[in-house]
Amino acid sequence: MKQQLLDRIENHTAVIGIAGLGYVGLPLAVEFGKAGYRVIGVDVMADKVAKINNKESYIQDVPAEVVAELVEKGRLSATTDYGALAEADTISICVPTPLRKTRDPDMSFIINAADAIAGIVHPGLLIVLESTTYPGTTEEIIVPRVTTGDLEVGKDIFVAFSPERVDPGNPVYQTRNTPKVIGGVTPACLEVAKALYRNAVDTVVPVSSTAAAEMVKLLENTFRAVNIGMVNEMALMCDKLGVDVWEVIEAASTKPFGFMPFYPGPGLGGHCIPIDPLYLSWKLKALNYNARFIELASEINASMPEFVVGRVVDALNDERKALKGSKIIVLGVAYKRDIDDVRESPALDIIHLLAERGVEVSYHDPYVPSIRLEDGGRMESVALTEALLGAADCVVIVTDHRCFDWQWILDNAGLVIDTRNAAKKLAGKARVIKL
Numbered sequence: 310m311k312q313q314l315l316d317r318i319e320n321h322t323a324v325i326g327i328a329g330l331g332y333v334g335l336p337l338a339v340e341f342g343k344a345g346y347r348v349i350g351v352d353v354m355a356d357k358v359a360k361i362n363n364k365e366s367y368i369q370d371v372p373a374e375v376v377a378e379l380v381e382k383g384r385l386s387a388t389t390d391y392g393a394l395a396e397a398d399t400i401s402i403c404v405p406t407p408l409r410k411t412r413d414p415d416m417s418f419i420i421n422a423a424d425a426i427a428g429i430v431h432p433g434l435l436i437v438l439e440s441t442t443y444p445g446t447t448e449e450i451i452v453p454r455v456t457t458g459d460l461e462v463g464k465d466i467f468v469a470f471s472p473e474r475v476d477p478g479n480p481v482y483q484t485r486n487t488p489k490v491i492g493g494v495t496p497a498c499l500e501v502a503k504a505l506y507r508n509a510v511d512t513v514v515p516v517s518s519t520a521a522a523e524m525v526k527l528l529e530n531t532f533r534a535v536n537i538g539m540v541n542e543m544a545l546m547c548d549k550l551g552v553d554v555w556e557v558i559e560a561a562s563t564k565p566f567g568f569m570p571f572y573p574g575p576g577l578g579g580h581c582i583p584i585d586p587l588y589l590s591w592k593l594k595a596l597n598y599n600a601r602f603i604e605l606a607s608e609i610n611a612s613m614p615e616f617v618v619g620r621v622v623d624a625l626n627d628e629r630k631a632l633k634g635s636k637i638i639v640l641g642v643a644y645k646r647d648i649d650d651v652r653e654s655p656a657l658d659i660i661h662l663l664a665e666r667g668v669e670v671s672y673h674d675p676y677v678p679s680i681r682l683e684d685g686g687r688m689e690s691v692a693l694t695e696a697l698l699g700a701a702d703c704v705v706i707v708t709d710h711r712c713f714d715w716q717w718i719l720d721n722a723g724l725v726i727d728t729r730n731a732a733k734k735l736a737g738k739a740r741v742i743k744l
C-alpha cells in the first residue's frame with residue numbers, strides 16, 4: 310500500500326482531499342492544485358462550496374483568478390458530500406478548533422470530520438490532521454475512528470499530523486514558502502506524508518511523532534501569547550511609571566542579540582493566539598499540571614480591552630466629559646492590520662464595553678463592512694469623513710491598517726487613543742494618547 314501511494318503521489322495521479330475550506334484549507338487546496346494534482350474540497354458550508362465551483366474566492370490571500378484557473382482545468386472542485394472523498398488518496402483535515410463557552414477545547418469539528426472520513430476510509434489512504442489541537446489528538450481521536458475493520462495504521466492506511474502555520478495577510482510567507490512540520494503515527498506514515506507535502510511546500514520538517522508535531526504548534530503560539538502578555542504587562546507598568554512603553558521597546562530593539570521586540574496592543578485576536586495555548590493548558594489540567602505562563606498571559610491579554618476603555622474614560626475626563634453619551638469612533642476592527650478577519654478581535658470587546666456604558670459608538674474598517682454584536686445585532690462600518698472625525702469626542706485606533714492616512718486623521722480628530730503606536734511621532738490638531 311505504501312509504495313502504491315508513494316507512486317501515485319510521485320506521478321501526480323493521487324487525488325487530494327481537503328476537509329474544511331477556510332483560511333487554512335483553501336490556500337492548501339490551491340497549492341496542491343497548482344502542483345498539478347486533482348483536488349476535492351469538502352466543506353459543510355454550501356455557500357463556500359458554491360463559490361469555489363463558481364470560480365470565486367472568499368479568502369483574501371487566494372486570488373479568484375487562481376481558483377478560476379484551477380476549476381477550469383478540473384484540478385479543483387468542492388462539495389458538501391464526504392462521499393466524494395471515496396476516490397481520494399489523501400485527506401488533509403483543516404476544520405476549526407475553537408473553544409467552548411467554558412473555555413475548554415471544542416473538539417466537535419475534528420470528531421465530525423473523522424467520523425465522516427470513517428465512512429469512506431479505504432486501504433491506501435493518507436489522513437493528515439492540520440487543525441491546531443492538544444498533543445495526543447491524532448492518536449486518541451483520529452486513529453480509533455478511521456481504523457475501522459481490520460485496517461492497520463502504517464500498513465493499510467497512513468495517519469499524520471502537520472500543523473498549519475499560515476499567517477493571513479503576510480505578503481512574504483505563504484503556504485508554499487513556510488516550512489511545514491510533520492509527525493507520523495508510524496515511520497511509514499511520516500514517509501508518505503513527507504512525500505505528499507514536498508509537492509506543496511518548499512521545506513518539510515519531520516519530527517518523531519504526531520504528539521511532537523502537535524506540541525510544536527502549541528510552542529509557537531504559546532511563545533507569542535506569553536511574549537505579548539509580557540509586553541502588555543510592560544505597558545501597564547510603564548503607564549504607572551509615566552514612561553512611554555513604545556520608546557522603551559524601540560530603544561531595547563537596538564540590542565543586536567538576545568532581544569526580540571513584541572508590541573503591546575488592545576488585546577489578542579484571531580483564531581489562533583488567544584485560543585491555542587488554552588488547548589495545551591486544558592490537556593495539562595487532566596495531568597494535574599497547571600500551565601502557569603499560559604494562564605497568566607491569557608489573563609493579562611484578556612484585560613487589555615478594559616484597560617483601553619479606562620484610557621478613554623481618563624482622556625474624556627480631562628476634557629470634563631463623561632463616557633456616557635459621548636460619540637466614539639473605533640478605527641479598525643480586524644484583529645490585525647490589513648486583513649478582514651474579526652474572530653476574537655479585541656475591537657469587538659471594546660465596542661461592547663463602550664456601548665454598554667452608554668457610548669454612541671460606531672466604527673470604520675475598510676476591510677470589514679459589518680460586524681455581529683454580542684446581542685446578535687449587526688453594526689455597519691461608517692464612512693470616514695472630516696465631519697465624522699470632527700464630531701467625535703474620541704477616536705480609538707484599534708487596528709493600524711496600512712491604508713489609513715494617519716496625518717489626515719490627526720488633523721481632523723480632536724482626541725485620539727492610539728493603541729498601536731500608529732501615529733508614531735506625527736503631530737496634528739488631535740491630542741494623541743498612546744496605550
Ligand SMILES: NC(=O)c1ccc[n+]([C@@H]2O[C@H](COP(=O)([O-])OP(=O)(O)OC[C@H]3O[C@@H](n4cnc5c(N)ncnc54)[C@H](O)[C@@H]3O)[C@@H](O)[C@H]2O)c1
Pocket residue numbers: 328329330331332333334351352353354357403404405406418421422439440441442473474475476477580581
Ligand atoms: N486562520 C489561521 O491563520 C490559522 C493558522 C494556523 C492554523 N490554523 C488552524 O487551522 C484550523 C482551521 O482554521 P481556519 O482559520 O481555516 O478556520 P475556518 O473557520 O476559516 O475554516 C474551517 C472550515 O471548516 C469547515 N468545516 C467545519 N466543520 C467541518 C466538517 N465537519 N467537515 C468539513 N468542513 C468543516 C467550516 O465551514 C470552515 O469553512 C484551526 O484548527 C486553526 O486553529 C489557523
